[in-house]
Amino acid sequence: xxxxxxxxxxxxxxxxxxxxxxxxxxxxxxxxxxxxxxxxxxxxxxxxxxxxxxxxxxxxxxxxxxxxxxxxxxxxxxxxxxxxxxxxxxxxxxxxxxxxxxxxxxxxxxxxxxxxxxxxxxxxxxxxxxxxxxxxxxxxxxxxxxxxxxxxxxxxxxxxxxxxxxxxxxxxxxxxxxxxxxxxxxxxxxxxxxxxxxxxxxxxxxxxxxxxxxxxxxxxxxxxxxxxxxxxxxxxxxxxxxxxxxxxxxxxxxxxxxxxxxxxxxxxxxxxxxxxxxxxxxxxxxxxxxxxxxxxxxxxxxxxxxxxxxxxxxxxxxxxxxxxxxxxxxxxxxxxxxxxxxxxxxxxxxxxxxxxxxxxxxxxxxx
Numbered sequence: 542x543x544x545x546x547x548x549x550x551x552x553x554x555x556x557x558x559x560x561x562x563x564x565x566x567x568x569x570x571x572x573x574x575x576x577x578x579x580x581x582x583x584x585x586x587x588x589x590x591x592x593x594x595x596x597x598x599x600x601x602x603x604x605x606x607x608x609x610x611x612x613x614x615x616x617x618x619x620x621x622x623x624x625x626x627x628x629x630x631x632x633x634x635x636x637x638x639x640x641x642x643x644x645x646x647x648x649x650x651x652x653x654x655x656x657x658x659x660x661x662x663x664x665x666x667x668x669x670x671x672x673x674x675x676x677x678x679x680x681x682x683x684x685x686x687x688x689x690x691x692x693x694x695x696x697x698x699x700x701x702x703x704x705x706x707x708x709x710x711x712x713x714x715x716x717x718x719x720x721x722x723x724x725x726x727x728x729x730x731x732x733x734x735x736x737x738x739x740x741x742x743x744x745x746x747x748x749x750x751x752x753x754x755x756x757x758x759x760x761x762x763x764x765x766x767x768x769x770x771x772x773x774x775x776x777x778x779x780x781x782x783x784x785x786x787x788x789x790x791x792x793x794x795x796x797x798x799x800x801x802x803x804x805x806x807x808x809x810x811x812x813x814x815x816x817x818x819x820x821x822x823x824x825x826x827x828x829x830x831x832x833x834x835x836x837x838x839x840x841x842x843x844x845x846x847x848x849x850x851x852x853x854x855x856x857x858x859x860x861x862x863x864x865x866x867x868x869x870x871x872x873x874x875x876x877x878x879x880x881x882x883x884x885x886x887x888x889x890x891x892x893x894x895x896x897x898x899x900x901x902x903x904x905x906x907x908x
Contacts, residue, residue, distance in 0.1 A: 573877060573907045574795060574884025576747065577900070578638070581891040582615070583622040588895040593904040595884070596634045597623055598678045598720075601641040602668070607651050607660035609639060609668050609677075617672070624673050636718060637668065640680040643689040648681045650693060652701045661705070662712035669717055676718030677709065678747065683724055684733045703738045710742045718744045725750035725780045725797065740789050745883045748784075750777040751799035754863060756821045761808055764863040765799040766848035767872055772816045776848065777873060781880060795884040798873055800827045800892035800899055802834065802853075802864035813843050814854040814861035822860065826892035827899055834862060844868075867902040874906035 576596040579586060591597070599620050602611055611617050623635045640648065651657040665677050682688045684698035709719055721739075723729060723746050740746070751765035753775040762773045769776040777796050784794055805819035825833050834840045839857040844850075849872050853862040865873075877885050885903060893899050 573874070573882075574745070574886075575900075575903060575907060576795060576884055576886035577890040578886065578888045579623070579890045581619070581889075583619040585891050586623065586626075589890055589893060589898075590900060590904070591626055591633070592630050593900055594630075595632055596636060596886075597626075597890070598636045598638050598886075599623060599674075600638045600889070601644050601680065602637050602639055603644055604639070604647050604651055604661070607657045608664040609637075609661060610664070611668075620672050620674065634675040634718065636676045636678045636720065637672070637674055638678040638680050638722070640682065642682050643692070645681045645688070646692055649684070649695060649698050649701075652681075652705045653695075653697065655704070658701075658705050658708040659712075662708040665709060666712050666717075669713070676713075676720070676744070679705070679719075679721040681721075683729055686724075686728055686732050699733060699735055702733070703735045706739050706742050720745045720747055720795075722747045722749055723780075725753055725777070726775045727779075727783065730780065730783045736784070736787055736789055740793060743793070745793045745795050746784070746789070747795045747886050748777070748780045748797055749888075750780050750797040751865075751888065752803075754803065756803075758805075758821060759818060761805050761814055761817050761819045761861045762863065763845065763848050763850040763852065764803045765797070765865050765869075766845070766850040767869065767876060768847060768849050770845070770847045773848070777876065781882070791881045792883045794882045795886050796873060796877055796882060798870055798885060798887040798899070798903070799865045800887050800889060801825065802827075802830065802862045805861045806859060808854070808859050808861040810854065810856050810859075813841070813852070814859075815843075815845070815852060817861070819861055827864070827866075828892060828894045830864070830866070834864075865899065867899060870899050870902045871906040874903050878907065 574595045577594050578598045578600050580600045602609055627633050684702040685696055725748050754762040754764040766776045768778045801824050803824055804822045806822040808814040808817050808819035811817055834853050839855040840853040842853045850869055851866045874885050
């Protein structure tokens, strides 16, 4: 049976060779990276078990002209507080992320010129030195394909992204880490990045294997499934399989998990709302699940045995919810270990429960 009540389940419980060779010398050290994106303030992270992380990526800085820049002084204070954590947790690295959804509005224009790329790379080094941080994560959504409505994209973005990474590595040398957030769907994977040129220069790619069903979707589905289904190709495994098929070193691939749910409304009860017409309504964080996805609110929770993903349906409200939970997080982490991947990352730390949350489930599965 393709889907079962989740509570019942728990109770029952050619360029490839050349690319691989070029990456061998630059492969990350052994061990599974546990990477949190963080969009909170200078105190919010203190409630969470940050000793279980290898990386925190502060999100986001943006372009000011051609410069990599903080939006406001409070953001600099937050980064300073994150860097101070390294005194307690020597394994921790703090990276700064550029962009985010709708946060890279001028990236296509700025990175289209050598002058723009060179100036940006120089500004990145200045910021990293000044903040005592460990590298940059590029979150350009998206080179060469459509991102936020109205945002410029051109076919040339693909090559300009390569040139951007080249400029950063030349300027930063080997001291600093470079990673980038990649769309977890085939259009991005095929069109946005020249993988053979980019991957030897970066430490890892953070595969955004979430939002695969998103705010623009008109049919419900799993927004962060581990495996594909006959109805939905996009998944963690599909993204990893694509990257593996073109020779990306597994140790440089980091898969993504979601610490939030996506909810659709106007969804009929057929198949408990899965793969039905619907309109995106809202997101809410994992720390709200105990109330917002509870039976008291009218939700019943199910498990898709093919996708290896939970979902929930509210017949009274005609609402469908897709999310990660402790079990799916553990399965993703075990998958990363079994495939010898570089790690697992998630959006976003403050969405978790401070105690006994998804990070703790991830950490236990990683060790």
